[in-house]
Amino acid sequence: MVPLFHDRPVRQAFHDNAASRKAFREVSGFLRRIDPYDSNIHRGSGHDAVTATQLYEQARSTLSHFVGGDAKRHMVIPVRNMTEGSNLLANTLPFPPEGQGFDFSSLPSLEDPLG
Numbered sequence: 063m064v065p066l067f068h069d070r071p072v073r074q075a076f077h078d079n080a081a082s083r084k085a086f087r088e089v090s091g092f093l094r095r096i097d098p099y100d101s102n103i104h105r106g107s108g109h110d111a112v113t114a115t116q117l118y119e120q121a122r123s124t125l126s127h128f129v130g131g132d133a134k135r136h137m138v139i140p141v142r143n144m145t146e147g148s149n150l151l152a153n154t155l156p157f158p159p160e161g162q163g164f165d166f167s168s169l170p171s172l173e174d175p176l177g
Contacts, residue, residue, distance in 0.1 A: 063071035085093070096117055101110035103118045122138040125131075131138065141147040 064074045065071050096114075099110045099113040099117070101108070101114040103111070103115045105111055122140065125138045125140070126133060126136060139150070141150060
């Protein structure tokens with residue numbers, strides 16, 4: 063339940079899944095467990111940096127395995143959200159011919175596999 067402007071609590075609904083969905087409990091718990099090792103990845107030789115890098119690479123490997131990726135042919139690049147991922151992809155691809163844009167509808171569906 064969340065309060066509205068008139069202070070009457072109502073049941074919360076997430077209509078914009080990408081913008082308002084809470085992290086899964088498992089994800090939130092994992093983030094709390096690794097918080098003591100919060101550090102830049104691939105940037106140092108200290109304990110926290112090495113641990114953060116190992117956890118990051120393990121996560122990339124897990125994601126790759128989950129989507130059926132081949133480590134020799136595919137690369138997982140984590141992004142914070144669909145907007146960041148779309149912008150990264152659009153700015154990485156070669157420019158299309160004048161007057162044409164990139165058709166993001168040709169990408170595979172990104173629906174939530176957990177429903």
